[in-house]
Amino acid sequence: QKEVEQDPGPLSVPEGAIVSLNCTYSNSAFQYFMWYRQYSRKGPELLMYTYSSGNKEDGRFTAQVDKSSKYISLFIRDSQPSDSATYLCAMSRSGGSNYKLTFGKGTLLTVNP
Amino acid sequence: DAGVIQSPRHEVTEMGQEVTLRCKPISGHDYLFWYRQTMMRGLELLIYFNNNVPIDDSGMPEDRFSAKMPNASFSTLKIQPSEPRDSAVYFCASSLRWTQYFGPGTRLLVL
Numbered sequence: 001q002k003e004v005e006q007d008p009g010p011l012s013v014p015e016g017a018i019v020s021l022n023c024t025y026s027n028s029a030f031q032y033f034m035w036y037r038q039y040s041r042k043g044p045e046l047l048m049y050t051y052s053s054g055n056k057e058d059g060r061f062t063a064q065v066d067k068s069s070k071y072i073s074l075f076i077r078d079s080q081p082s083d084s085a086t087y088l089c090a091m092s093r094s095g096g097s098n099y100k101l102t103f104g105k106g107t108l109l110t111v112n113p
Numbered sequence: 114d115a116g117v118i119q120s121p122r123h124e125v126t127e128m129g130q131e132v133t134l135r136c137k138p139i140s141g142h143d144y145l146f147w148y149r150q151t152m153m154r155g156l157e158l159l160i161y162f163n164n165n166v167p168i169d170d171s172g173m174p175e176d177r178f179s180a181k182m183p184n185a186s187f188s189t190l191k192i193q194p195s196e197p198r199d200s201a202v203y204f205c206a207s208s209l210r211w212t213q214y215f216g217p218g219t220r221l222l223v224l
Binding site for chain 2: 041042043044045046049088100101102103104105106
């Protein structure tokens with residue numbers, strides 16, 4: 001079993017839809033959870049991060065972590081065509097900059113105008 | 114700041130040739146990471162440095178791969194000899210604290 005599982009999609013939604021992206025993981029040592037967005041032919045960029053369980057909101061984006069179920073989610077409200085990208089979840093065992101990130105394979109999202 | 118700079122952006126080479134990928138991290142960042150991304154395996158960490166010192170190279174696939182960081186503003190990832198299965202996008206990232214900033218990547222095709 002892979003440490004981090006993520007449905008690769010592709011996921012296609014109409015503009016304005018609510019999008020739900022998810023990852024599951026097997027290693028209970030993961031403490032920090034991140035979502036990266038990667039546009040085509042670009043490097044990933046950090047979108048959101050959370051520590052342990054709970055929710056975090058930033059504008060149209062909400063990240064949720066359920067450590068008891070080893071399940072994390074990213075919700076995008078009022079999705080826009082500019083949100084079309086690959087979304088990668090990532091996790092690490094320790095905080096600060098001295099961490100190793102384990103990534104999911106990414107979910108390709110297309111938001112249609 | 115120009116962000117993380119990688120060169121070349123594209124590289125096509127023949128099996129058996131030596132390939133050198135280059136990275137200039139963001140000034141002031143003390144961590145540098147090399148990743149490889151493929152459709153099959155996703156984004157994988159190969160090696161990372163702290164203050165120019167390699168900390169963890171457990172992700173380097175085999176001895177054909179080597180990485181150096183001679184100073185705070187430059188790092189190289191070398192593949193010698195290259196094989197077709199090394200074809201991938203190679204990313205360099207740097208960080209000071211939390212966030213890792215990725216470069217645009219080098220697309221490597223080994224024929």
